[in-house]
Amino acid sequence: MDADSGVSGGLILILVLALVILVTIWRGIKIVPQSEKYVIERLGRLHKVLGPGLNLIVPFLDVVRHRVSVLERQLPHMQQDAITRDNVLLQADMVVFYRVLEPERTVYRIRDIDAAVGTTVAGIVRSEIGRLELDEVQSNRSTLNGAIKQHLAEATDDWGIAVTRAEVLDINLDAATREAMLQQLNAERARRAAVTQAEGEKRAMELRADAELYTAQKLAEARRISAEADAYATEVVAQAIHTHGTAAVEFEIRKRQVEAFAKMSDSQGRQTIVLPADLAEAFGTAARLFGGTRT
Known part of the structure; x- marks a missing residue:
């Protein structure tokens, strides 16, 4: 019985050691997907960031604290109110895309990255639209988008992200402003039509004047040629009289x-x-x- 007990105890110990070794190896091997990065802490402090593929860490000391996706993210569709320089209230429809480049900054410097980016975008959009008049906002959309993206990239640089796209998709106005703009547009069209008609009439008058001038020049030239011919004939007759x-x-x-x-x-x-x-x-x-x- 004692021999059997010793054998059983030794076998259990071996099995326990083998299990501990397997668990240790398992905890020391980390396979990171291509679309993620792992933030590793050692004894509560940032140790390193694991990239995609097979990685080794120290079991029981190193802990995967954050699994951060590096795929491009899109913020929820945003509608931001703003006032232009000429005091027109409008609503801008925004879309923002960004990627996490440095997960250690993203997870340790900001708690809610999406909310932080959204708040920053709202402030930048209000500021940039406030510098422009309504006509400039509608006609220079690309310039406005470029300015928003640049300021947003500067504001979020410490968060370890890169803003890949920030655009104003549409500008919405209230009914009164749209009606006033429609009247202004109709007046501008009428003005352009009147200018075009006046220019056409002016051009027609110029063409008629040119035609009359051309006719007068040709008639004068014909009279001159006829006078020269008469003068030549007279000279011939005079020469004949003088001779004969x-x-x-x-x-x-x-x-x-x-x-x-x-x-x-x-x-x-x-x-x-x-x-x-x-x-x-x-x-x-x-x-x-x-x-x-x-x-």
């Missing part, structure tokens, strides 16, 4: 009579032709003059 005397004048007169007769004979619908008495003489004189000039 009165014979050249008589030749020119007889030539004009012959041309006029040719035009009368070519005209349609004429049955009777009146011939001047000196037509034959005109032909003869022209022939003599023409022959004389050639000699």
Whole structure:
């Protein structure tokens, strides 16, 4: 009996030691998922942060105090009241995304990170919108979003997080303000239409004036050319008179009579032709003059 008792006691002791060793090994091995980081405390103080994968710690001394997700987080949809520089009350719909980069700061410097970020966003949005007029808030949305994100990143730097997105999605106004803006928009459209019509009429007048000026210039140019032609013809006649005397004048007169007769004979619908008495003489004189000039 004593031998059997000794064997049983030794076996139990071995089993207990084996169990203790297994528990110790189990507690000293930590496998961290890819989406998390573990904050380890040793004897109540921050010791280190475990990254994804297989990690070893000192059993019974090191304790996993916080399991922090490093996935990107989205705050609940926010609606923030603000007053613009021109005293217009509006409501801004906000969306904020952030990630935890340094879990040791997040868990030891702030108790409720989501509430802290939300409160900070509310203050920054009120401050930034208060610097702008309503038209600037609506037209420069990207500039406003950039300023909010920058100030939010500076304010939350000590918390070990990174703000990845902070945007004003929509601007909501009360009914009275919307009605006033609609009237202003209609008045602006009417003004632009009147300006466009006036500019069109002005352009049409300019085009008409240009056309009239162009016509006057062409008529003046035609008169000038005609005057130059008449002057040239006169100069030719004068030169002929100077060279041939009165014979050249008589030749020119007889030539004009012959041309006029040719035009009368070519005209349609004429049955009777009146011939001047000196037509034959005109032909003869022209022939003599023409022959004389050639000699």
